[in-house]
Amino acid sequence: GAVVSQHPSWVICKSGTSVKIECRSLDFQATTMFWYRQFPKQSLMLMATSNEGSKATYEQGVEKDKFLINHASLTLSTLTVTSAHPEDSSFYICSARGTGASYNEQFFGPGTRLTVL
Amino acid sequence: GNSVTQMEGPVTLSEEAFLTINCTYTATGYPSLFWYVQYPGEGLQLLLKATKADDKGSNKGFEATYRKETTSFHLEKGSVQVSDSAVYFCALEERTGANSKLTFGKGITLSVRP
Numbered sequence: 481g482a483v484v485s486q487h488p489s490w491v492i493c494k495s496g497t498s499v500k501i502e503c504r505s506l507d508f509q510a511t512t513m514f515w516y517r518q519f520p521k522q523s524l525m526l527m528a529t530s531n532e533g534s535k536a537t538y539e540q541g542v543e544k545d546k547f548l549i550n551h552a553s554l555t556l557s558t559l560t561v562t563s564a565h566p567e568d569s570s571f572y573i574c575s576a577r578g579t580g581a582s583y584n585e586q587f588f589g590p591g592t593r594l595t596v597l
Numbered sequence: 598g599n600s601v602t603q604m605e606g607p608v609t610l611s612e613e614a615f616l617t618i619n620c621t622y623t624a625t626g627y628p629s630l631f632w633y634v635q636y637p638g639e640g641l642q643l644l645l646k647a648t649k650a651d652d653k654g655s656n657k658g659f660e661a662t663y664r665k666e667t668t669s670f671h672l673e674k675g676s677v678q679v680s681d682s683a684v685y686f687c688a689l690e691e692r693t694g695a696n697s698k699l700t701f702g703k704g705i706t707l708s709v710r711p
Contacts, residue, residue: 484640514699523601523686523701524641573640586699588633588640 483507484576486589493564494597501559501592503574508583509554510576515547518571518591530557564596599624599700603687606705610677618672618705620661620687628689630654630663630670631699635684644672644685679709 483506493499503513512531516524528544530536530551538544546568548560557576561568571593575586604619622630629648633641645654650665659674670687687702 521703523703524699526698526700529696529698575641585643585646588642590638590640 482578482583482587484510484574484587484589486572486574486592488592489590490593490595492595492597495565496563498560498562499564499594501561501572501574501594503557503559503576503589505555505576505578505587508576508578508587510557510578511554512577513551513557514575514577514586515549515557515559516573516575518573524573527559561594564594566596569594569596599628599689599691599698601687601689601700601702603702603705607708608705609708609710611710612679613676614709616672616674616677616681616707618685618687618707620670620672620702622668622670622687622689624668624689624691626691628691630661631688631690632659632661632670632672633686633688633701635686635704637683641686677707677709679711682707682709 485504487502515527518524527542528536528538528549530549532551532554536549551557571591573591575588577586600623602621631646632644634644635641645656647654647663653662661670661672684704684706686704688699690699
């Protein structure tokens with residue numbers, strides 16, 4: 481149990497285009513989802529926290545108009561990188577947390593590698 | 598703010614060797630401490646955790662003790678296996694009400710040779 485998937489696992493896009501990454505909790509309801517960014521040889525940096533049905537809370541320094549987060553259902557959150565540029569190239573990881581003793585921790589997806597040309 | 602510092606890697610060991618991965622933290626409150634493991638091609642998985650001082654987390658032969666006096670949470674295993682090869686992340690979590698935030702160290706790659 482407690483499986484989180486991400487799609488796509490990798491994506492290459494041209495500068496100026498937008499890219500959408502999906503994060504799904506497959507076997508539990510995720511009341512909270514988190515989006516992280518990881519640079520090579522660096523730690524995971526929290527970008528934003530989203531609760532189902534409400535607006536995401538962004539960490540300081542993260543542009544909310546650049547990284548659009550939608551958490552419309554208890555099993556799906558999306559991250560859209562708008563007008564992507566090469567400096568947005570990174571590894572994006574989501575996690576999800578449910579309720580109850582069995583799911584009251586963060587379960588992580590496998591990540592999405594974004595390369596912007 | 599909160600921070601987690603892990604020893605520099607990578608680490609390469611022979612099978613059955615003793616493993617220690619150092620982790621120290623800085624926090625304003627009383628965080629919970631975690632070790633996560635990431636196997637190749639997979640997402641992070643919780644390896645073990647400790648929620649208060651002097652607690653010992655353990656799983657799959659790995660252990661770590663929450664040391665408040667030294668602000669440390671070092672990971673140890675008495676005899677590593679090839680299957681332990683992975684990236685290990687130390688992390689802390691502080692909760693304020695219903696909100697929580699994980700702060701991660703940089704991670705360290707462990708390679709175990711047969």
